[in-house]
Amino acid sequence: MNLPNILTLSRIPLMFLIVWLMREDFMWAATGAFVMFVIAGLTDWLDGYVARKQGIVSNFGILMDALTDKILMLGLMIALVDIGQVHIFLVLLILGREFMITGMRLVAATKGVVVSAESSGKQKTVTQILAVGAFLLEAVFRKDFGSGTGGWAVQTAETLNWIGLILFGLCVFMTLYSGANYFKKYGELVFLEGDR
Numbered sequence: 001m002n003l004p005n006i007l008t009l010s011r012i013p014l015m016f017l018i019v020w021l022m023r024e025d026f027m028w029a030a031t032g033a034f035v036m037f038v039i040a041g042l043t044d045w046l047d048g049y050v051a052r053k054q055g056i057v058s059n060f061g062i063l064m065d066a067l068t069d070k071i072l073m074l075g076l077m078i079a080l081v082d083i084g085q086v087h088i089f090l091v092l093l094i095l096g097r098e099f100m101i102t103g104m105r106l107v108a109a110t111k112g113v114v115v116s117a118e119s120s121g122k123q124k125t126v127t128q129i130l131a132v133g134a135f136l137l138e139a140v141f142r143k144d145f146g147s148g149t150g151g152w153a154v155q156t157a158e159t160l161n162w163i164g165l166i167l168f169g170l171c172v173f174m175t176l177y178s179g180a181n182y183f184k185k186y187g188e189l190v191f192l193e194g195d196r
Contacts, residue, residue: 007047120178127171134164
């Protein structure tokens with residue numbers, strides 16, 4: 001197995017580590033979760049960089065890179081539901097969209113059509129990363145630096161929580177919007193008669 005594939009697959013155990021740290025109350029657990037989230041993002045960038053630099057582009061890499069990104073983000077969103085940061089209904093909307101688009105891509109692939117990433121899909125991913133990152137950073141200030149009430153760390157945490165909520169609302173909108181764009185462009189491939 002080559003380095004890009006190892007980096008891609010490393011995001012799965014990182015997700016479990018981040019979720020565990022998110023749920024713990026010991027000192028610096030929240031900071032550890034945020035640092036691991038940043039490392040997961042760096043592995044995402046690094047695996048693509050190394051693959052392009054060394055000319056190692058494989059179907060496995062293309063498929064697994066996208067899949068591990070989805071697993072990481074959805075796992076963290078489910079953890080945010082568990083700790084009460086976001087509403088489960090919003091995460092279910094995102095989860096449903098991700099499964100629908102992945103299924104559409106699979107059906108399109110059986111017909112020899114590659115459904116490439118659209119700009120709205122990339123914007124959706126960026127808003128998801130920013131929203132989750134804001135919530136993780138909020139926990140850093142609230143748990144690891146916040147002492148008492150009204151301090152700078154507590155105020156920063158409250159601000160980051162509002163930013164996270166706004167970004168999460170935006171990411172739900174972008175997720176549904178990009179999903180609609182995919183179906184508008186490729187939907188007829190999926191719903192042609194005689195496919196069932």
